[in-house]
Amino acid sequence: MSASAQAGRLTPATALPPGMSEASFGAFIAALADALGPAAVATDPATLREFRDPFAYRGDDRRDYSAVVSPVTTGQVQAVVAIARAFGVPLWTISQGRNNTYGGPAPRVRGSVLVNLRNMNRILEINRELAYVVVEPGVRWSDLASALAADGGQLWTSVPDFGWGSVIGNSLDNGIGYAPRGDHAANLAGLEVVLPDGSVLRTGFGAHPGNPAWHAAPRGFGPSVDGLFLQSNFGIVTQAGYLVSRTPEAYAACQFDFRGYDALATVIDVLREEMLTGVVTNYPTLFRGVERTEGELVMTPGSDGWAGRCAFYGTLARVQTDIATARDRLGTGAGIDLDATIFAGDDLAGPASHDERVQRGIPAVQLGDPDKLPFGPNFAHLDHAVVVPQLGSAVAAAERLITAHYAAREFPLTGGILLRGRSALVISSTFFDVSDEAMTASAYASYEDLVEAFAAQGILPYRTNLDNMDAVAGHLSFGEDALPRFLRTLKDALDPAGIIAPGKSGIWPSPA
Ligand code: ADP
Numbered sequence: 001m002s003a004s005a006q007a008g009r010l011t012p013a014t015a016l017p018p019g020m021s022e023a024s025f026g027a028f029i030a031a032l033a034d035a036l037g038p039a040a041v042a043t044d045p046a047t048l049r050e051f052r053d054p055f056a057y058r059g060d061d062r063r064d065y066s067a068v069v070s071p072v073t074t075g076q077v078q079a080v081v082a083i084a085r086a087f088g089v090p091l092w093t094i095s096q097g098r099n100n101t102y103g104g105p106a107p108r109v110r111g112s113v114l115v116n117l118r119n120m121n122r123i124l125e126i127n128r129e130l131a132y133v134v135v136e137p138g139v140r141w142s143d144l145a146s147a148l149a150a151d152g153g154q155l156w157t158s159v160p161d162f163g164w165g166s167v168i169g170n171s172l173d174n175g176i177g178y179a180p181r182g183d184h185a186a187n188l189a190g191l192e193v194v195l196p197d198g199s200v201l202r203t204g205f206g207a208h209p210g211n212p213a214w215h216a217a218p219r220g221f222g223p224s225v226d227g228l229f230l231q232s233n234f235g236i237v238t239q240a241g242y243l244v245s246r247t248p249e250a251y252a253a254c255q256f257d258f259r260g261y262d263a264l265a266t267v268i269d270v271l272r273e274e275m276l277t278g279v280v281t282n283y284p285t286l287f288r289g290v291e292r293t294e295g296e297l298v299m300t301p302g303s304d305g306w307a308g309r310c311a312f313y314g315t316l317a318r319v320q321t322d323i324a325t326a327r328d329r330l331g332t333g334a335g336i337d338l339d340a341t342i343f344a345g346d347d348l349a350g351p352a353s354h355d356e357r358v359q360r361g362i363p364a365v366q367l368g369d370p371d372k373l374p375f376g377p378n379f380a381h382l383d384h385a386v387v388v389p390q391l392g393s394a395v396a397a398a399e400r401l402i403t404a405h406y407a408a409r410e411f412p413l414t415g416g417i418l419l420r421g422r423s424a425l426v427i428s429s430t431f432f433d434v435s436d437e438a439m440t441a442s443a444y445a446s447y448e449d450l451v452e453a454f455a456a457q458g459i460l461p462y463r464t465n466l467d468n469m470d471a472v473a474g475h476l477s478f479g480e481d482a483l484p485r486f487l488r489t490l491k492d493a494l495d496p497a498g499i500i501a502p503g504k505s506g507i508w509p510s511p512a
Pocket residue numbers: 092093094095096097098099100104105117137164165166167168169170171172173235236237238501
């Protein structure tokens with residue numbers, strides 16, 4: 001159904017933008033439909049429902065959208081921003097909107113209009129020589145992985161667990177993968193951004209028309225502003241350069257397991273040294289609550305067993321040497337055996353388990369059979385991910401805090417630790433049933449308590465869900481809130497009416 005046809009038939013349940021009458025909302029929708037074509041604008045309940053936070057209580061209407069608009073060009077994004085500014089309507093952007101556990105595609109402000117970039121999904125360039133790509137926001141990890149394989153397989157990319165999210169959305173939100181380029185935000189190499197005033201900014205050497213080094217030398221000349229568009233609400237990113245890796249001659253997937261906090265602290269320290277000396281070049285992951293049963297590693301929430309994985313890449317000789325070094329150090333340092341399986345670097349069919357595949361840049365499709373999940377189709381999880389220095393003592397202390405927190409609550413503790421060399425992401429996950437209001441509220445309350453318990457120890461999450469952004473930002477108080485004040489000054493200068501994603505990362509414009 002066309003947007004203009006829809007606009008006259010809004011049901012009372014439809015969330016209107018804050019302070020807007022039905023009549024001016026109708027005019028706003030008509031203006032969008034005129035600019036982008038009616039098929040690009042939707043207000044029907046079924047479409048709006050598709051973009052709910054899947055991990056919010058089913059009856060929660062605090063984040064309902066008023067409309068969804070799906071531009072496919074930078075010019076159309078500019079038009080959407082101009083119309084939203086003229087009518088004073090808040091927007092919220094998604095690339096794929098699979099940011100599940102952090103709010104999925106949902107906005108902070110009820111009645112916002114979703115700028116859905118799923119259909120703006122071209123891979124604009126694959127640069128084989130310099131190992132980068134240029135992508136639009138809707139390009140998914142699975143699209144990029146397949147395109148690189150189809151392009152001759154000389155390049156590959158780090159991916160998160162699931163292939164359905166986008167390269168740009170995940171990277172802008174500081175998402176992570178498990179390969180040597182697993183710090184996805186660090187791979188962003190030159191952004192094109194639509195600013196709240198409607199102008200199009202290109203960062204770095206992108207500001208110099210025709211400069212061929214834009215994506216090869218992302219900082220360019222002068223102050224580097226790329227970081228201002230990460231986890232922020234200063235603009236809408238419409239394309240990005242993205243660094244990828246050369247396919248190695250050999251790839252090895254390794255696993256190991258151990259038990260208890262003491263071994264955990266040793267493993268963290270040994271792996272830090274392996275990473276800082278360049279033996280381990282990927283992002284190893286440790287999973288808590290795993291038991292070795294008849295040779296198989298089995299998830300067993302509550303157990304003090306751990307499973308770990310890491311990987312090696314390079315010439316066959318180098319991979320063999322690195323495995324031997326790592327095996328020796330983990331064996332001598334922590335009494336741990338390392339199991340290694342070596343594949344040809346270009347063998348995409350050999351790696352079979354998720355661990356083997358994801359460290360080689362082969363993402364899983366998406367969540368498997370819902371009937372196999374706890375709570376079936378009502379399954380949801382809240383992940384709490386704090387950043388601690390990669391010191392055995394610091395990680396073990398974080399683990400003790402988490403274990404005590406969960407022991408005092410109804411939820412079993414799951415999750416793990418991602419190692420980045422100098423820092424570790426300690427991730428605890430709570431599973432709950434989104435059709436159960438009390439259980440959902442209790443999961444969110446538990447999360448909030450955990451944020452405060454860690455903040456009291458001087459530790460914060462690197463990313464958080466929509467409900468907790470203000471609370472986390474509220475802890476950035478050094479220098480009489482100098483950082484939040486700086487960000488608000490920028491917000492007021494760039495977007496005084498708060499059109500772009502108000503509230504993202506706790507950044508709001510000053511009251512009018
Ligand atoms: P994914 O594609 O991994 O599912 P999302 O689309 O959910 O990621 O985006 C993750 C976060 O980044 C969201 O908070 C979203 O608002 C923000 N974001 C996503 N795409 C853009 C973009 N193109 N420009 C600005 N912010 C974006």
